[in-house]
Amino acid sequence: MMDVPGIVVMGASGRMGRMLVQSVQESPVMRLAGALERPGHEWIGRDVGEAMGGAALGVAVNDDPLEAMAGAQAVIDFTAPAATVEMATLAAQARAVHVIGTTGLTDDDIAKIDLAARHAVIVRAGNMSLGVNLLTVLVRKVAAALDEDFDIEVVEAHHRHKVDAPSGTALMLGEAAADGRGHGLKEVYEAARDGITGARKRGQIGFSAIRGGDIIGEHDVIFAGPGERLTLSHSATDRSLFAKGALKAALWGQGRRPGHYSMLDVLGLGAS
Ligand SMILES: NC(=O)C1=CN([C@@H]2O[C@H](COP(=O)(O)OP(=O)(O)OC[C@H]3O[C@@H](n4cnc5c(N)ncnc54)[C@H](OP(=O)(O)O)[C@@H]3O)[C@@H](O)[C@H]2O)C=CC1
Numbered sequence: 001m002m003d004v005p006g007i008v009v010m011g012a013s014g015r016m017g018r019m020l021v022q023s024v025q026e027s028p029v030m031r032l033a034g035a036l037e038r039p040g041h042e043w044i045g046r047d048v049g050e051a052m053g054g055a056a057l058g059v060a061v062n063d064d065p066l067e068a069m070a071g072a073q074a075v076i077d078f079t080a081p082a083a084t085v086e087m088a089t090l091a092a093q094a095r096a097v098h099v100i101g102t103t104g105l106t107d108d109d110i111a112k113i114d115l116a117a118r119h120a121v122i123v124r125a126g127n128m129s130l131g132v133n134l135l136t137v138l139v140r141k142v143a144a145a146l147d148e149d150f151d152i153e154v155v156e157a158h159h160r161h162k163v164d165a166p167s168g169t170a171l172m173l174g175e176a177a178a179d180g181r182g183h184g185l186k187e188v189y190e191a192a193r194d195g196i197t198g199a200r201k202r203g204q205i206g207f208s209a210i211r212g213g214d215i216i217g218e219h220d221v222i223f224a225g226p227g228e229r230l231t232l233s234h235s236a237t238d239r240s241l242f243a244k245g246a247l248k249a250a251l252w253g254q255g256r257r258p259g260h261y262s263m264l265d266v267l268g269l270g271a272s
């Protein structure tokens, strides 16, 4: 058992954290080496399996990242931007692969993660599912094939607890569409509309976000042209698909050269 990679789950009590603990525990090719929560969290010191309402897993929830990562090979982090930026440096110190699912990161946050990735393997994606990553490849191709007579709109829907908008996935899809047309997303980004906005600007990529109930994640990329409309979409029906991608990334990262990688690298979908 000791020769399989040890995985630390950060934010173990969260929606994704619980899913990750369960997925790592069930995997025959890795072991649960640690579970992290922020200092002061009520789970600190408790067995993570029992805290989740199940059987003991022999791993106590820790608030000390370096202690939790001692003897671990990867940390999977679906938490919050400030925690993720801090962890990037600590994981690099511990020589652990850092898999980042956290969204809502600023450019400044990403610059700090880039810095840590000079010395460590970091895999980051706003969506770890195979389907969404494949969709980004399709969106890039369609955006390149259709000219600016086709307006691009990204519409996303998530549960009521989500704190960031547009979603990380919506931004990935928007970036792919912008890239397909030879732009950076910032050049053509159109935030959610409100009030007297004026007519739509040609070539802009618009974003809209719906929040409600327990929606796991729905994304549509609409290409609205003269007389016809094409929609590419993805629906997540189970959070385990994100965990599955994250586990794959943690294994893929073992023994790689330092760098800031994406799920396209992990899935072999590359830039196309
Ligand atoms: N890339 C992908 O495929 C996916 C990404 N996500 C993203 O993952 C993130 C988390 O989502 P979700 O699980 O729904 O959110 P939750 O709020 O349910 O979970 C986040 C967890 O992180 C914990 N946390 C916050 N700060 C720290 C810290 N310093 N150390 C350790 N733990 C900490 C929180 O604890 P506390 O509550 O006490 O603050 C909480 O338990 C979001 O950014 C979301 O967008 C989600 C699904 C898929």
Ligand SMILES: O=C(O)C1=N[C@H](C(=O)O)C[C@H](O)C1
Pocket (backbone or CB within 6 Å): 103, 126, 127, 158, 162, 166, 167, 168, 169, 170, 216, 217, 218
């Ligand atoms: O917060 C979520 O739940 C999700 N976040 C990611 C995002 O921001 O796109 C991925 C998924 O859609 C679920």
